[in-house]
Amino acid sequence: xxxxxxxxxxxxxxxxDPQGKAVLHGMSQIGLPQVSDVRVGKFIxxxxxxxxxxxxxxxxxxxxxxxxxxxxxxxxxxxxxxx
Amino acid sequence: xxxxxxxxxxxxxxxxDPQGKAVLHGMSQIGLPQVSDVRVGKFIxxxxxxxxxxxxxxxxxxxxxxxxxxxxxxxxxxxxxxx
Numbered sequence: 001x002x003x004x005x006x007x008x009x010x011x012x013x014x015x016x017d018p019q020g021k022a023v024l025h026g027m028s029q030i031g032l033p034q035v036s037d038v039r040v041g042k043f044i045x046x047x048x049x050x051x052x053x054x055x056x057x058x059x060x061x062x063x064x065x066x067x068x069x070x071x072x073x074x075x076x077x078x079x080x081x082x083x
Numbered sequence: 084x085x086x087x088x089x090x091x092x093x094x095x096x097x098x099x100d101p102q103g104k105a106v107l108h109g110m111s112q113i114g115l116p117q118v119s120d121v122r123v124g125k126f127i128x129x130x131x132x133x134x135x136x137x138x139x140x141x142x143x144x145x146x147x148x149x150x151x152x153x154x155x156x157x158x159x160x161x162x163x164x165x166x
């Protein structure tokens with residue numbers, strides 16, 4: 001079966017996020033001063049073959065830990081759905 | 084009321100995604116040859132003040148269109164939840 005894994009990666013809370021700060025600054029300039037915090041991370045989708053949703057989730061977790069996220073500075077969330 | 088907007092931005096289908104191709108190549112090397120496609124985009128969260136969920140969604144849409152996504156090359160998805 002084919003699955004789509006969606007992985008969201010964000011800088012950990014409490015760590016500096018200079019890109020987020022820059023975007024926050026831009027918000028006032030486009031007329032959105034009500035935005036009080038911005039964090040910028042990565043969004044990665046994987047298409048993969050797996051026997052079950054659990055197996056696909058495990059593969060996506062492995063990919064996140066070994067290749068996609070820097071666990072010292074980033075946290076990640078994995079969502080998996082059948083295609 | 085405070086809301087959290089989560090914005091996922093991906094290169095449009097059919098457009099070249101060299102970063103995705105590079106990550107796909109890395110998948111075989113970490114023992115995940117079952118991954119057949121990878122797309123790499125941005126994940127951005129906004130904390131904002133708004134009178135209603137609809138109003139928060141509208142602000143997040145404005146931010147996506149005016150500042151965060153390049154609509155020629157990228158598509159975006161907005162999710163909003165109350166904090």
